[in-house]
Amino acid sequence: MSPEMKDISLRLDAKLLQFMDQLEDLEEKREKINLLIEQGWFSMSKARYSMGHKQVSALQYASEMEPLVRIHTRKLDTGEAEFQTERRELGSDEVENIGAKEEGLRRRMNKSQNAAKENEEMTEEPKSTKTRHTQHQDPLKWFGILVPQNLKQAQTAFKQVIELSAQIAALQSSVLATRGELQVLMKEKQKMTEAAKN
Amino acid sequence: MAGRGKLIAVIGDEDTCTGFLLGGVGELNKNRKPNFLVVEKDTSITEIEETFKSFLARNDIGIILINQFVAEMIRHAIDAHLQSIPAVLEIPSKEHPYDASKDSILRRARGMFSAEDFR
Numbered sequence: 591m592s593p594e595m596k597d598i599s600l601r602l603d604a605k606l607l608q609f610m611d612q613l614e615d616l617e618e619k620r621e622k623i624n625l626l627i628e629q630g631w632f633s634m635s636k637a638r639y640s641m642g643h644k645q646v647s648a649l650q651y652a653s654e655m656e657p658l659v660r661i662h663t664r665k666l667d668t669g670e671a672e673f674q675t676e677r678r679e680l681g682s683d684e685v686e687n688i689g690a691k692e693e694g695l696r697r698r699m700n701k702s703q704n705a706a707k708e709n710e711e712m713t714e715e716p717k718s719t720k721t722r723h724t725q726h727q728d729p730l731k732w733f734g735i736l737v738p739q740n741l742k743q744a745q746t747a748f749k750q751v752i753e754l755s756a757q758i759a760a761l762q763s764s765v766l767a768t769r770g771e772l773q774v775l776m777k778e779k780q781k782m783t784e785a786a787k788n
Numbered sequence: 789m790a791g792r793g794k795l796i797a798v799i800g801d802e803d804t805c806t807g808f809l810l811g812g813v814g815e816l817n818k819n820r821k822p823n824f825l826v827v828e829k830d831t832s833i834t835e836i837e838e839t840f841k842s843f844l845a846r847n848d849i850g851i852i853l854i855n856q857f858v859a860e861m862i863r864h865a866i867d868a869h870l871q872s873i874p875a876v877l878e879i880p881s882k883e884h885p886y887d888a889s890k891d892s893i894l895r896r897a898r899g900m901f902s903a904e905d906f907r
């Protein structure tokens with residue numbers, strides 16, 4: 591076997607192992623997310639049982655919603671994509687009572703980007719900050735002021751599902767990128783083999 | 789816009805949408821179309837497909853979560869989506885557990901292997 595052939599075979603083996611590891615990781619995360627989703631539904635069903643069937647349904651959705659979790663994406667040169675969640679923390683009741691400076695501090699801890707700029711804006715306009723906060727309502731409140739613990743557990747489960755979704759999305763793109771690299775290596779090896787025969 | 793982060797869209801039955809909206813992904817206001825679709829028994833496949841395609845066309849959606857039984861109805865549209873963003877994640881529903889053999893991504897990942905490749 592020529593040195594180039596050996597080299598490409600080694601690279602192919604390493605890439606294949608990486609592919610298998612990624613697939614295994616993906617499968618594990620899939621199982622975890624499916625389990626969490628089912629737990630979420632189970633908690634929702636228990637809440638529905640105590641609150642009434644129609645009390646936990648699309649009828650309770652707010653007429654205006656602001657997303658509390660966003661996803662930051664980045665495309666790499668390899669074709670893979672990175673996904674990172676960013677969750678806006680609530681605490682609207684507490685924020686309304688706190689003065690302007692502390693409000694700014696709270697906002698700075700929660701925001702990951704442009705923190706300094708926003709901090710200044712917050713301290714200058716405390717009134718507008720408070721208005722913005724009250725709009726970011728916890729979706730749990732759509733279902734009533736006092737909701738059973740089961741509904742809160744459902745919310746916790748789905749929050750974890752969302753975090754895992756970002757990881758799975760990134761893994762899926764890694765798996766497909768590795769598959770592409772494997773195909774390229776296999777074609778290279780095939781060309782070498784045919785050239786060696788000739 | 790670039791600093792704000794993208795949205796997570798949901799196409800699923802009522803329980804799926806309720807769960808994820810509880811998690812805080814929902815956006816609904818007068819100015820923009822919602823980032824979720826509640827699929828009911830009378831929801832047409834055309835509507836599902838149009839919603840899915842509209843989510844793909846938007847540049848502010850990072851992930852689309854879709855019940856696998858709904859994905860089956862528009863499988864051709866999902867298979868045609870080859871870009872990494874937005875990512876499409878198939879999730880189970882109460883009546884239809886997750887089946888890895890139907891997942892578009894896993895089918896593409898598995899499809900490359902044949903006995904010839906390992907000689």
